[in-house]
Amino acid sequence: MSFRRRVQYFYVMKERVGEARRALDAWVREVVAWHFDPATGCPFWLDYAARLDWDPRKEIRAYDDLGMFGNFQDEWLRGGPVRRWVPKGYAERPVYVFETGGTTGVPKSRINIDDFRIDYEIFSERLPEEHFPKGADWLMVGPTGPRRLRLAVEHLAQHRGGICFLVDLDPRWFIKLLKMGEREMAERYKWHVIDQALTLMRAHDGIQCLFTTPRLLEALCEKVSLKKMGIKGIFCGGTEMTPQFHRFAVEELLDGVYFAPTYGNTLMGLATHKPPAPEDNYAIIYYPPAPRAMIEVVDPERPERVVEYGETGRVRLTTLTKEFFMPRFLERDEAEREVPCEAYPWDGVRNVRPFAPLQTKVVEGVY
Amino acid sequence: MIHIPLLRRGKPYRSLDTARAKHYRTGEVVAEVSQANSGLIRRDLMGQASARAALARIPARELMAISRRAARHFMEDELPLGETTQTPQQYVEQLSATTGLPYAMARRNMEKIRTVLDKVDEVIGGLTRHLDPRVLDEGFGEEGGTAMSYYPCADTLGVVLPSNSPGVHALWAPATALKMPLALKPGSAEPWTPYRMIQAFLKAGAPEEAFGYYPADHAGGTEILRQCGRGMVFGDTATTKPWAGDRRVEVHGPGYSKIVIGEDAIDRWEEYLDAMAASVVENSGRSCVNASGIWVPRRAEEIAEALAERLARVMPRDAADEEAQIAPFANRDVAERISAMIDQDLAGTAAREVTAERRGSGRLADWQGSRYLLPTVVLCDREHALANREFLFPFASVVEVPESALPEALGHTLVLTAITENQELLRRLLASPLVGRLNIGAIPTVRIAWDQPHEGNLFEHLYARRAFQRKEDRTAA
The missing domain is CATH 3.40.309.10 (Aldehyde Dehydrogenase; Chain A, domain 2)
Structure with a gap:
């Protein structure tokens, strides 16, 4: 890129980042107004506000002001009553409850009404049509149970005019098997899941899109060529994915089938990956679905400080929807802070992985 | 900085995941070591049969000669180390830097390995009770007038190695002459010795398909032991306990x-x-x-x-x-x-x-x-x-x-x-x-006679004897 072009790009990006930030600040005011309004907010935040000597609806004028809440405590989401999270504005709506993986004790619960549909519809806009054709059927091989993932992927398929076939994997049982030292049983369970997936793919020619986890993807590719099975696009997520896995998948597993790594969770929603570019050398770069959620990378010792671009830190999530307000939640992940790009003029994260100081305590398994 | 790649069927592969081997005292990074993801290990080990075929084609006596040449290369030559090379003295210094082993001890261990590679005929003779090596080529033979047949129990020997002492590498060293491909996971602080031994074998003319070198995390080691028909694991009780009941895996824990x-x-x-x-x-x-x-x-x-x-x-x-x-x-x-x-x-x-x-x-x-x-x-x-x-x-x-x-x-x-x-x-x-x-008698416990099996007999771990009879072919006469 010439110097002149670089200067132009800089100014264009600066403008776009500014616009995105102004939109985020406006959205923060709207979401805070909703959650702290006695007519629409949820019992948890209304009780919380009652104990404050300041009014969030007056004081929170921009995204940065969310620091006034401090860090969202993970324990607030463990255990009941779950209805304290249901906004009064949605009191008449059917409510789902989704749980996090449950790798660390009592799972965290999040209520959901339409968020998972909205998140996946936004995500759908980013999927390339040639690899995830409209009308194609999907196969989801991964955790269903109390997780958002099953309904979300199914909705994604339906939203794109397809039908979603499902094969369940219970990650909690898998992890328990590993903890019990039952490696062979865990392996047999994995193949039980894979066998079911292969049966469905062989029986239904319409399946062209696949969601699965990295480990299950490896296992599937040990058995068949997904390309020969008619798969055109793979949406992969659920556990840590390293650049090496990304490269291995692209170079050795997929025969050219499009690979869309994702980072998401019950609490945040779904981040979108930056399309692969040679200069990224298989780094996995995600951008959050702003303004509905933001991902930042902060100094683990001083979480109020966002690290510099390229610097490593702990991942901090903020979820900003009318169903769920979660300011500044410190995730069990670390990553490098990534600069905004044209498609996503806000901060992203590079190479998300388990946060090192907590790493030894978590068994991830296949999910 | 030195980068130590994986060896996939003998070919270097630079992983995007790396670990750093640091100087025991200064903490300075001595080498960056490529790390294998479990899926990659599993994928490579799906091709074990062809790796074994590459070794099986070479007569056992020729493989023993390769081992003897490898002994000399290991001890004396400048050998490839990733994109650079390593002299014997550099090997000693690098080994010492990441494990703390004094040079003199590193050299003594080097000598141990050289001895086993060089005396591989005697070592294998001791392990097989002087079986004619042609039995390994043909799969059958005769000993003292008795027909006998041996078959390999695996297509690859997978070894999860420790960092504490390079002398342990002498234990798997005869595997190549026994026609058994290797999948090695080195200890995190000791990537040097197995890499150098493989390079010595390759320089001596061993087929590259016969060597897998996979620095990895614990899951990678598990994958190697799971996928190989025979394995060895070294480590403390916590590391070795999960394999204690698995007869495919020879456990080398504390010796007491x-x-x-x-x-x-x-x-x-x-x-x-x-x-x-x-x-x-x-x-x-x-x-x-x-x-x-x-x-x-x-x-x-x-x-x-x-x-x-x-x-x-x-x-x-x-x-x-x-x-x-x-x-x-x-x-x-x-x-x-x-x-x-x-x-x-x-x-x-x-x-x-x-x-x-x-x-x-x-x-x-x-x-x-x-x-x-x-x-x-x-x-x-x-x-x-x-x-x-x-x-x-x-x-x-x-x-x-x-x-x-x-x-x-x-x-x-x-x-x-x-x-x-x-x-x-x-x-x-x-x-x-x-x-x-x-x-x-007053023999120090550390004195090893390499023609004696140590903590299991490698030959018996890799091969089993089958009942065998053969009718004389009268028409040929």
Whole structure:
């Protein structure tokens, strides 16, 4: 890129980042107004506000002001009553409850009404049509149970005019098997899941899109060529994915089938990956679905400080929807802070992985 | 910076995941080591049969000649190391830098490996009871007029290696001559030796398909052991326990090696002090063949005092000092944890740490910015928590035990040196399944005769004999 072009790009990006930030600040005011309004907010935040000597609806004028809440405590989401999270504005709506993986004790619960549909519809806009054709059927091989993932992927398929076939994997049982030292049983369970997936793919020619986890993807590719099975696009997520896995998948597993790594969770929603570019050398770069959620990378010792671009830190999530307000939640992940790009003029994260100081305590398994 | 790649069927592969091998003292990064993801290991091991076919095509005698040439290359040549090369001296220095092993000890281990590679005919002769190597080529043959047939139990030997001492690599070294491809996961602090050995084999003409080198995390090691028909795992009890019941995997955990002196020899104990000291201290006490117990019918206190007197003189020296006998801990915390465990076990008991009294200082020592555990001799009774323990430094307990309680009182003992001519005691020791390797006479436990199987017989681990008959072909005449 010439110097002149670089200067132009800089100014264009600066403008776009500014616009995105102004939109985020406006959205923060709207979401805070909703959650702290006695007519629409949820019992948890209304009780919380009652104990404050300041009014969030007056004081929170921009995204940065969310620091006034401090860090969202993970324990607030463990255990009941779950209805304290249901906004009064949605009191008449059917409510789902989704749980996090449950790798660390009592799972965290999040209520959901339409968020998972909205998140996946936004995500759908980013999927390339040639690899995830409209009308194609999907196969989801991964955790269903109390997780958002099953309904979300199914909705994604339906939203794109397809039908979603499902094969369940219970990650909690898998992890328990590993903890019990039952490696062979865990392996047999994995193949039980894979066998079911292969049966469905062989029986239904319409399946062209696949969601699965990295480990299950490896296992599937040990058995068949997904390309020969008619798969055109793979949406992969659920556990840590390293650049090496990304490269291995692209170079050795997929025969050219499009690979869309994702980072998401019950609490945040779904981040979108930056399309692969040679200069990224298989780094996995995600951008959050702003303004509905933001991902930042902060100094683990001083979480109020966002690290510099390229610097490593702990991942901090903020979820900003009318169903769920979660300011500044410190995730069990670390990553490098990534600069905004044209498609996503806000901060992203590079190479998300388990946060090192907590790493030894978590068994991830296949999910 | 040096980068050590994976070797996938002998070909270098630079992973995007890397680990850093650091200098034990300065913390400076000595090498960046590519890390294999589990899926990659599994995928490579899906092609095991063709790797084995590549070795099976080469006559065993030719593979033995390759091994002999590899011995020379390993010892003398500048060999590839990632995108650079490594001289023998660089190997010694790099090995020392990440493990703390003094140069002299690194060279002694190098010599051990060279011996096994060079004497592979004798080693395999010992393991196979001098089976004609052509039986490995043909799958059958005749021995003393009896038809026999052997078949391989695996297409690859997977080995999860430790970082504590490069001498252990001598154990898998004959596998190539036995026509068995290798999938090796090196210890995180010791990526050097297996890489250099593979390069020596390749330079000597071994087929590259026969070698997989996969630095990886714990999951990668598990994958290797799961996917290979035969395996070896080295490590502490926690590492090896999951494989204890798996007959495909030979477990090399703590050795609890010991010296026993019989009633008939105990009054001449001073004659055996050299053997005792060597058994405890050589290789900085890091090997499973180092003695961690001296078990005697009486005079334990005198022996403990004399051994302590000898071992208390061993002090840290520079890595390049030819007299260096002990290695520092690459991880200071490990030394401190071990020392605390010993203190805890000693507290409130009648056991006595004899070396501390002789030395007049504690067993933890700092020298040149490194943490050492100095040789330690404990005098205790056989029920004491330290009576049958093994640590990663020169440590021995001297224990009094009636001869009649042997060998049951010893528990599992990888190497037992029995200094006695009491035939009844020897008969009991020879009959005992608790004793892995038996030395009769004042042979240090660390002296390995490579024509003897050590902690399992590699040939018997890799091959099984089948019943075999062949009808004479009368039409051919």
